[in-house]
Amino acid sequence: MIMRFQRNVRGILTACRATEKYNDIDIIFSDERSLSTQLIGYAENEIETQRSSSFDTLWDNCSISQLVAAVFFRNDPGAIDSYQSPVEFIETVLRHRKCNPLELVGLLKKCKGRKEMLYIPQYREGHRYFRYMKEVKKEFYHMCMFTRPELFGNVLIARVSTDHRTSDMFCQWLARKNPDIVIGVIDKNISWIGNGNLLGFESQVCEVDPSFLVDLQSGDNADKGLEDLWEIYYDSQYISKRRNRKLASRMQPAISANFSTMAKNDRYRVEKGTGNCTLDEFSKDCENL
Amino acid sequence: MSSDTHIPDVHRTLQERIRLLSAGTKYDSCNQTAVCHAFGPDGRCIQLYKTLLTNHCSGECLYCPNRSMRDTSRASLSPEEIAKITWSFYRKNAIEGLFLSSGIIGDPENTAYRQLEVVTLLREQGFNGYIHVRLMPGTPKHLLENISEYANKFGINAETTSSVNYSHICPNFDYQNDVLMRLKWIHDMVRRRRSEHNDTRIIGANDTQFVVGLLNEPDRNMIQTVNRFMNRYGLRRPYFMSFDPVPGTPLEKEPSSPRWKETRLYQASYLLKDYGLKARDFDPIFDDTGNLTDDDPKILLAAANPDMYPVDINSATRHELLMVPGIGPISAERIIHADTISSEQELARIGVAVSRARPYIRIQGKSQTRLDRFWKSGS
């Protein structure tokens, strides 16, 4: 028997339960990109058979937390929260370009009910998937740190280039930060709209045709002169006596320069240093303005 | 005297004023564990737009570049200007919010009114970001209450560890009344706001800063004060600023405080906050003058308590693990919840700094002594 599941948290967790219940099934995953945590979709031929069996009707009505409880039955109440969330782990690694959902199901089963094993890996795949989680998070955090969107009228547009499926996460993050304006994120040939409800979309973040965002950019770019202002501010925060290029280069890595011109300039000044900007130095500088 | 020190505000460009007033806050730490957006060449992060409302000040704190008697360039920004710059940087995703401090405009009450104007304006405009207000000593209670409605974090700098020292360096204010009493009020307000369920803002803990190396205050006093503030005022993270003499101030001839002192005090404060140590636990590691030396306090504490080591990784309590150099609170939790650990590699994967921890641990009955030590010991 072949069963098909969606490539999302519910699909992965349900597949774990299904493989526990049936020894002789093969599972496949539908690869459509989906943010929804809707019910699993089975391969058409199997739907009739499986719908009438007891397990799917039960599981279809389960909440995600019930599914988590079923798969990770060995709860450790003392374990710290930072690595307690299997949902976050699964959601994150599924975004990795190399993630194989079948392998992931195998990994979850090897945890034998202990969710902390996802974060304290003890198997080869465990390490690999732990690394996947870190790579996805790193890409997301770097976008949050160094991407500098542009404001066109009442629309904030950000251009990113991701290796993993993270641009919708970034769109969501930016939308939460700026709930009063429309957000557009362009990731190569994929485009996302954030705060879509302001434009009449049903969901807060949704994929749109790239041409839609091009139309939205027709307003005036409100950022003129802002980068100069930022440079003045950036330089003012530097304590020259404490120059620490090694630390600064580590914190603002070379990759940051790929995210925006502002981050690129900041990175450049990390390498080169900036002029002094004490109150007294400033007085001297003013004479030369 | 430089030629521009008496240029009136109206003749300065916005750029000049931003530069002056942000330079006046560069020593203020504002870490709020959110997203950092840039790092300066000194390696410190930039996550907030930090500015003074004005560097005009009627105060006369001996170490401060803004003190009234000092001949320096002065400038101000209006609440509208600060709001506009904050918005622009925020939309550009270059900051997470605003850190607002000020010189004293007449008196603390008037200054707090002006600060309140800025935060009210931003919130009324729908600003969703983080706001941290550094208030003046002596700010009236009703204004603290008002500011707590809008700001995520607010506090008053203690600067020093005792009333006597404070009156010496900040002659306009009283330590007990203008600082400590305010810190107590703020602590009560923060607790109350946090318990109000309808308040969705993140309300930070009490916040204060100390100047390090001023008046030769021993580190022992500093650590005791921080410990007391944590207990009494809910202080979570103290900020330390190394004393640097500013030309044109009465302390200009005093020596700078060495940078490492700041780092060691931060490390000690983490040990107080996250490792459950008390101020008295540091007694064995102070020198004769009651100061820390330039070494990791945790390693010094381990050296001062050799009977505690080596610790068996698989049977140690949380506290025992936390006292091992190279093991922090998160890795300690992971060790406790992991299956039996049988190698250094497993510890490294969990996040332990194994090279630091090695001399202090035992894994499955074996001490992890390095060969060179083994041979040197002549066993």
Ligand code: SF4
């Ligand atoms: S009140 Fe503040 S700004 Fe004024 S002199 Fe004292 S420390 Fe400086």
